[in-house]
Structures are given as structure tokens and as C-alpha cells.
Amino acid sequence: MKGKNKLGLIPISTLLFFIVLFPGTEVYATSQRSNLELKTQQLLKELERVGIPNSSVGVSLTIIPATIYPFEPVRYEFNSKKRFNPASTVKLFTSLYALTVLGSAYRFKTDFFKLGKRDLDSFNGNFYLKGHGDPKLVYEDLQEIVHAMRAKGYRKLRGNFVIDDSYFSEPEINAASFDGKKNKPYNVGPNAALVNFKAVELTVAKVKRKINISITPKLADFNIVNNMRWARGSCGKNQIFYKESEGKLKVYGRFGTRCKRQRLYIGLSTHKRFAFGLFKQAWIDSGGQFDQVLIDGVVPQEAELVYSWTSPRSLGLLIKDINTLSNNTMARTMFLSLSATKGSPGTLEKSRRLLSSWSYDLGIEPEDVTIDNGSGLSRLTKLTPTHLNTLLFEAAFSKDFQVWKNSLALAGREGTTVNRFRGMDVSGNAWLKTGSLDDVQAYAGYILTKTKRWISFAILVNHRIAERAKLPLDKFIDSVYRDSEPQFLVEGVTK
Secondary structure, three states, rough: OOOEEEEEEEEOHHHHHHHHOOOOOHHHHHHHHHHHHHHHHHHHHHHHHOOOOOHEEEEEEEEEEOOOOOOOOOEEEEOOOOOOOOOOHHHHHHHHHHHHHHHOOOOOEEEEEEEEEOOOOOOEEEEEEEOOOOOOOOOOOOHHHHHHHHHOOOEEEEEEEEEEOOOOOOOOEEEEOOOOOOOOOHOOOOOOOOOOOHEEEEEEEEEEEEEEEEEOOOOOOEEEEEEEEEEEHHHHHEEEEEEEEEOEEEEEEEEOOOOEEEEEEEEEEHHHHHHHHHHHHHHHHOOEEEEEEOOOOOOOOOOOEEEEEOOOOOOOHHHHHHHHOHHHHHHHHHHHHHHOOOOOOEEEHHHHHHHHHHHOOOOOOOHHHHOOOOHHHHOEEEOOOHHHHHHHHHHHOOOOOHHHOOOEEEEEEHHHHHOOOOOOOOOOEEEEEEEEEEOOEEEEEEEEEEOEEEEEEEEEEEEOOOOHHHHHHHHHHHHHHHOOOOOOOOOOOOO
């Protein structure tokens, strides 16, 4: 191999040359490796104290060199070749591939077509929404789209409304299949015509001594049945349940007399019915008349383009949501887009093959990695701490490292880490992707230590009481940050 690989790493032959030519670097490397080993052994003892055995833990750490001379990555690993369920840390594969192949400036599009007759401000015929896999087309976007169409002179729509989601070729998932909670937003599946994550904010509030229930945004033709009852006390007395049937949401339970309001997010309906209801509501709210019915279909060749919407959000911003907020629906939609952008329709199998081939270029053997749907919501996904850390190490030398690093949650300050690292020095000095399932806790990302070393790492814990690993993992990351060893290298790979 000559030159650099696809992500800009120096070839291993060059590294070996420097290590042989300058053997003094071995002493430095040994000292640093021992330091990482001591910290890891302390973590393992802490985990054992809370009931998690060493066999359930995998660790991979790398001190990233800041110079070509000497260029010597210092690594320490424990159970690093063992396969674990990585939970949401697998989103790193989905998002880095998207960033590498599509680029940080890439923007998704959604198109609208018509086939019928227009008479002044009235249209009668088929109106089409064609999705192209935008993982974050929200209600505010629909309002702007409707405003743009109204500006073209459309007011009355009659006939049929068709949502074409054929850009992906996967059936709509059973949202209850993972944990039985079909209305939880994290269980919403992917769709090429995804709108507003197929979710709304449900608010139960005390209004003029009555219990009021509302959803935001509103869905046309969707009714709420209020069966809530009062209970003496504060919000702690609240017990809010809901049951969805076609076109209706029944909300029942009890609500504290001294409680002002409680909000929760829920997924509703099917993708097509939800998108139709939101578009219809936006059209009516704009002052337009909407007399169309939802039917199945795809955009025919003879249809005329009415409006093409380009997302205001770059891919760099989208992967920020995927990694910092750990949005499963966005990750799964992005995963299918990986293959759809190569030639629609996108499928799980095609995206898996693409990711497998790309991972091989990073030095990751494809037979060692099992990636199910590109998000953490799977019991089938398996990979090793080394796989994750290899990806992070490679990414540190890419031209988009700043975008990539900033897509991860700033420790203790953002997203899934906002309630962690309380009172710890590492807060604000590490960029992390978390992973959490009932029996999984995981961390992967970067630490910029007090001595200005960049360290990439991955820690995976699979155990029935993995939840107890949270505080020990936080303390471990903090201890790595507070590295007291002398600094021999120049400042880290970025500033």
C-alpha cells in the first residue's frame, strides 16, 4: 500500500519505519500503555463491586499521535475482540459512512407532483408527495411547503392524495416488535416519506378547572377521546395511559388536582396516514380547501412537478441529531438511504452490504460484524470494541473530523449525556456516543485529556444488570481525562 488510505491514515509500513528508527518511542509507549491498563483494571474492579463480571466487559483505547514523527498509536485493550451488542453506539457506523460518502453538505429533497386538471385556484386529480429518505422532514417544513404551493395559486385540492415512499423497499415495521411499546417514539420505523418522526407531543393540562388534552402538531381527521379523571394531589399522582385505534386516541387515567400540565411524546398511526393528516392540516390552516382522499400509488412518468423541497438541514446537522440525541428513527431512515442513494430502492440487505464493504476498507473484517438496521434498536447487531475504536481512530484523520467529532454529545452538556458526569472534570472535554438497552451500556468517542492528548475509545458492557455500569463508566472516562502523565507530543490532532 502506498500513500494514505481512504480516510488519510499513514500506512503501517511507514509507522514501523519510524518505530524501528527511533526505538526510544517504545519506552514512552510502554509507559502510556501501563497507565491505560491501570485505569482499565480499576474500572473492572468497580464493575465487579456492582455485580458485573469481567467477562461481560470489553474495552479498547488508543492514544492518537499528534505528529508523523514519531507516529506511534498507543493502545490498550481488554476483551476487545469479543463480540457484544453495542446498542446505539452502532449509529457511529451509519453516520460516519453517510458523512464519508454523501458529504457534510448533502441535503435531502422531497418532491410534489400533480396529474389532473387545474382551473384557476382549483385542482382536481392526483396530488403526489414523493419522499427521498429525508430523516428530518418536520411539520414546520410542511407549513413552508404549503405556503410555497399556495403562492403558486393553489387553494382547492380535490381528488386523490398519493404518498410515494417507493424510494425504500421495506415493509412498515411492527412498532411493538422490539419491546411491546408500539407508541413509543423510539420504536417508530423508517420510511422514505417520513414526516415529523411520525410522532406528536401529547399534553394533558388543567384548563379552567377541567382536564384538557391536546396533541401538537394537530392531525386532520384524528380524534381524541378524553377519559381522564381527577386525583387529589400534585403531578406525582398522575397516571396517564393511552390506546390508539384507527383515527382515534383514547387517553385515560388520573391527573393531580394541583398539577398544571404533563407532556409526553408518542408515535401515532401509519406513516402514510400520518403524513396525509399533517399535510391536510397544514393546508387547511393556511386557509386552503382540502377535499382529497389518501390512496396507494407511485408517481407516474407523465406527472408534472409542482414543487421540489430541499431540506434546510445539511447532513452534518442530521448526524448531530442521530448521534447526540440518539434518534433511532433518523438512524434507521439514514441507513436505508445509504443504499437508496446508490440506486433506489434502498433495502436493509443492500445497505448492510455497502457498510460491510466500506468497513473492510477500514481494516474491519466483515464476517466479524453483524449490523441489523443501523440503529441500536436490535438484539441481532454484534461487533467488538476494536471495531468501534478502529472506526473512531480512522475518522480522526478525515477531512471532516470537526463535523464528525461535533456530531457526538459533549460530555455532561448535551443530548444523552446531559445528566451524567455531574461534578466531574471531564464534563465538556469528551465527545461521546452512548448506547443503552435493558442489558447493555456502552460508550464510544473521544477524550481530550488535561495534557492535550486525544484518546479514542470504546467500552461495551453486556449484562442483565448493565444499568449499574453507568457511574463506574463515567468515573473511568473522567480518570482517563485527568491523565497526569507528562506530555511528550505536541497538541492533539485538532485544536
